[in-house]
Amino acid sequence: MLKWFARIHLLIGWLPFAVFGLAGLGLLALLITQLVERRWKALTRELITTLTVGAAGLLATWLVSDVFMLFDVSLGWLVIWAVAAGFAAMGFVIASLVLNHGFRRVLASLMILPVILATALRVDMIYGEYTTLGSVFAVPIYPRLAPTQPAKARMSVKQWRELAAKGQVPRHPSKGKSYSFDIPNHISRFGARTADIYLPPAALSDQPPALPVFVLLAGQPGSPDRLFTAGGIQGMLDAYASRHNGLAPIVVSPDQNGGSKRNSLCVDSPVYGKAETYLTRDVPDWIKSNLPVATNAGMWAIGGFSQGGTCSTQLAPRHPHIYGAMLPADGELEPKQGSKDAMIRDYFHGDAQAFQAQVPTTAIARHAPSHQLLFTGAGERDPESIRSMTEIAQAAYKAGMDVEAVVAKDSGHDWHAVKASWQPGLEWMGERMGLGPMSKDLDQYSGIRRISINK
Numbered sequence: 057m058l059k060w061f062a063r064i065h066l067l068i069g070w071l072p073f074a075v076f077g078l079a080g081l082g083l084l085a086l087l088i089t090q091l092v093e094r095r096w097k098a099l100t101r102e103l104i105t106t107l108t109v110g111a112a113g114l115l116a117t118w119l120v121s122d123v124f125m126l127f128d129v130s131l132g133w134l135v136i137w138a139v140a141a142g143f144a145a146m147g148f149v150i151a152s153l154v155l156n157h158g159f160r161r162v163l164a165s166l167m168i169l170p171v172i173l174a175t176a177l178r179v180d181m182i183y184g185e186y187t188t189l190g191s192v193f194a195v196p197i198y199p200r201l202a203p204t205q206p207a208k209a210r211m212s213v214k215q216w217r218e219l220a221a222k223g224q225v226p227r228h229p230s231k232g233k234s235y236s237f238d239i240p241n242h243i244s245r246f247g248a249r250t251a252d253i254y255l256p257p258a259a260l261s262d263q264p265p266a267l268p269v270f271v272l273l274a275g276q277p278g279s280p281d282r283l284f285t286a287g288g289i290q291g292m293l294d295a296y297a298s299r300h301n302g303l304a305p306i307v308v309s310p311d312q313n314g315g316s317k318r319n320s321l322c323v324d325s326p327v328y329g330k331a332e333t334y335l336t337r338d339v340p341d342w343i344k345s346n347l348p349v350a351t352n353a354g355m356w357a358i359g360g361f362s363q364g365g366t367c368s369t370q371l372a373p374r375h376p377h378i379y380g381a382m383l384p385a386d387g388e389l390e391p392k393q394g395s396k397d398a399m400i401r402d403y404f405h406g407d408a409q410a411f412q413a414q415v416p417t418t419a420i421a422r423h424a425p426s427h428q429l430l431f432t433g434a435g436e437r438d439p440e441s442i443r444s445m446t447e448i449a450q451a452a453y454k455a456g457m458d459v460e461a462v463v464a465k466d467s468g469h470d471w472h473a474v475k476a477s478w479q480p481g482l483e484w485m486g487e488r489m490g491l492g493p494m495s496k497d498l499d500q501y502s503g504i505r506r507i508s509i510n511k
Contacts (some may be wrong), residue, residue: 063197064189072177079174082167083145086152089160098155105151106144113143132437132468134182142175184286184471185278191285198252198284201235206259209266209348213303213490216258216265220301228261228302231294234284239310239342244324246334249311252280254290255347256297256304264348268305268355268489270383271339273364277316280309286471287361287478296482300492305357305482306347310339312360312367321391322367323414325403335367336375352380355489357429359383359481361474365432366391369416369448373423381429381488382452383481385464385474389444390415417451424455431460431484433477433504437468442507449509460484460498461507476503 064071090099117139121131131139149171152164186192211219219225235253258264274283283289289307297304312331313320320331335358344351358368358379365387372379391414393399404410412418420426430452434441442463449461464476480501483494498506 066177066186066188066192067181067184072181075170075173075177079145079167079170082163082170083148086148086160086163086167089163101155102148102151106148109147109150110140110144114140130438130440130469132182132470134437134468135179138178138182139175142171142178145171145175182468182470184475185282187285191281197281198234198236201237201253205235206255206348207262207264209350210263211265213265213267213350216303217301217490217492225301226258226261226263228257230257230298232256232290232297232304233260234290239308239339241334241338243337243341244330244333246320246329246331246338247314248334249279249314251308251310251339252284253309253347254284254293254307256293256306257302258297258304259306259348261302265303266350266355267303267348268357268486268491269343269347269349270305270307271335271343271356271358271379272307272309272383273312273322273358273360273367274309275360275362275364275386276313276319278361278364279316280311283309283361283364287474288471292475292479292482296486299495300486303486303491305486305489305491306343306349308339308343308347310335312364319363319393321393321399321403321414322370323391323403326405327403332371335371336378340378353377354380357381357383357485359385359478360387361385361471362387362469366416369430369432370414370419372428373416373419373426374413376423376426376428380427381431381485383431383478383485384445384448385433385477386435386438386441386469387416387432387444387448388441389417389447416448420448420451420455420457426452426455426457428452428457429459429485429488430457431462431477431481433462433464433473433481435464435467435469435473437466438473441469446507446509449507453509458488459509461509462498462504463507465503465505476501480504 117136120126149164149167180186190197232255236250239251293304312322318328320328322331324330324332356379358372360368365384368382368384372382400408400411432445434445449459453459462477464473467473480498487494
């Protein structure tokens, strides 16, 4: 029963249809009853209240989003207008509740919850953040990875492809599987939450190859589960594996923050502990000891969304012996938590140079020349992330990296941008990691447009 509840979809299916239908029909019923009875004075007051509350909601949301920047990034105009529409609808409902009696007052009171839920669902659809009820309440949806899973690597990716060309590829399932596991923190002692792991079909074979690894980080607030549910990782990689004889990267989504309301900045600090050590020592050590993976840095990528994307561009340039590639989406130009002065004081013991060393463009320049890979993306309606990702991409290109940067069409600072940019990014990196040629050129992906980076 709990699993059924947890898997109820919030973006498609019967639940959003029911919520939007109930809210829409209820509001329409309130309006029609006023028109039928020709209660023009009450209706005029209700409409004036609707417009006033909607305008106030629009102004307040814009101030919170774009002026005071309480979320550090803009919510985007689609979200601002969605919230304003919710305010307007609630204004109409409250006015109907106050100015009417009998049936209309009862109906208005019953409409409060559907209007709130419809507004929340609309915002969620724009971001693509919570895909199921389980993701809202952090209900575990993946089985635990057993200590005996999977088998050790028995061959290279090249050998697997040679066997596939002869029709002798080892037996493997048609789809991969996702698991959860508490990655030990023996070195860092960082208080991380449970990680999620995707094993592609080839990894589930009795004779798996040594596969590439993608360490992917969710944003903040967020959790490892969000990257799998909102990011749609399993479906994306299963589709890739079906085109490449079961080959796809192993994905590990560790927790870089220790809590949904925490921001570790992915650094070792006195605030939340040694997050950087966890991501560069504990996590890689556990992966190499327990999963069928290649050990050379050229087969390892780190990426993420938003704060997770920023972390990837901080860590990879500074640890090129571990991570040979970066896959950030909607990342920032530098670590960010409150004011810069307070952040330097709290996270870096007041050492401004220690903070500067974590700025991606600085880290890239200091470790140049580099043969790392960078595939970065940002949502079309997120100009700040586009500027940040473009500047980082230009620094990477100057440092000698193989670079591609794309803008995801019809999306903002959201998971839709992640999906649109990571699909071609997976193909691009997979080809360079030896998994097989790209199925189509980057220019053939309709959901993105490429950014010219001094080429």
